[in-house]
Amino acid sequence: MRPVVRETYGPGDLGSHQIFAGGFINFGYWRAVDLGGPLGEAERIRSQVDLYRHVLDSAGPPRGADVLEVGCGLGMGSVVTLREYGTGTVTGMDVHPEQLRRARAAHADLLRQEPDRLRFVQGAAESMPLEGGAFDAVISVEAAQHFPDLGAFAAETWRVLRPGGRVAVASFFTVDEEPGRAEELARLLDTYASGLDIARPVKALADAFTRAGFTSVQGESIGTHVWPGWDRWLSRWWEPGTWPRNFLRAYRQRILDYYLVTAVRPEEQKADAGTAHAAPGS
Template sequence: MAAEKSGVDNVANFYEGLGQVLNIAWGENLHYGYWEDDADDSTVGTATARLTDLLIDLLRPASGDTVLDIGCGVGKPALQLVAARRTRVTGITISDVEVARAAENAAAAGHRDLATFRNADVTDLPFEDDAFDAAWAVESLLHVPDRGRALAETARVLRPGGRLVIADTVQRPPLDAGSRAVLDAFRAAYHVSPYATADEYRDLLAANGFTGIDVRDISDKVVRTGRVMADAVAARRDELARIEGPEPVDQYIDLMRRAAASPGIGYLVIAATLGPASGA
């Protein structure tokens, strides 16, 4: 248990340190952006909101549904979901700093009654069985060492027929030496667990009672994120280095540029339903 707690603390420290710096450079929608093609000149704000909209469409929540946001960050995707579908969202994160900032963002958006946030670990959820109509995990499961346990807990708190949507970076085997080096560097620097593959996610979801598993590789739509994010951080490098120090900022710029050029790093969005397949 001590090792697990240490890992949780390391991830929290990352999001309370460099993660907060990245919120300044990238914006508080701290996930990948979605660009239609090379001619798409959308801003980061538009591209990240577009990815959130894709996830909302896959989640298909009805007005009033209860949704668990696993790894909610400072609450921007949750608040976009609330505004679009009038759902009731409970966001969890292992960072008290993010909990406080997410609550501030909900209040500023006028959604404090529909979006609440708390410190909780997805591998030991503090909720009753069948508590939620739907759940999503936006670029959060990559930090979880035991994804099977996380998905088992998610299944426990979802009602039968509940939807789960996952967005995550993954490895796309076979990996060349350059891709392996980038993945290893990300794992060491940002407390990432071994990267999953598409097949591993399919197997884990099926093993925990999910059916109708829809796995979409949208790597070509989000690959620009690495380069654009590196450029955004580089443009404010001196300012950000005064906050976090030059070494982590420079390392982040380098890794994001290398990731953008790596064919072994992919991006999936996955949707699944808890319980028997339709018509079964």
């Protein structure tokens, strides 16, 4: 685990900050929120739950599916998945032991009530301590900006998915591969200057999924439903020109955007009856 991640999600306890009301720790998907009206904690929590719903709708887990969330944080999204989507099981995985301790404490009652349907495990996106072919869907919400190796994440996602399974990842990336994007973002945003967030183009994740063998790889910009609402919420605490408000600035300058990236692990193709058992060179 990188030291900046260990500090931010351990002693720093990012989820305790008021900007992440409800403990979801994401910027929110504000499409259904009236940004012209007053914004309170209820609207903020709605935006964060709606981001999970948008991701889950895109992943389309069938009823009774086994779902893995990579980077589950405090487990709030894993619980939404279990309660609203009729899943068979949900596994929330996070690299940080403190986050998992908090998740287990926050959802202790549900873990006792549903011991066979909800669990939290420690593991890195690049090296998942999970059986191959164990899941019908893999989701990740606002965690991929921290993953040091997108290629390894894609390969591990392929490994733990069953044939026909889907992956859906929501996170923020640079809009292109222009040189100097990392330096631009480091000047604008403290999270990039510190190394907490890693500047990479969305194409890097899409290409990693393609190289891993996924098909139907798509990247959709959803920034129009993320950045204005996030900035409006931040305005309760920060003035224009302060670094947190620069997320919207980076979006408007076409440096950074928020994306939903989806892909499918193809169904296994059955060999033709006449060739299924042919010896090499026959």
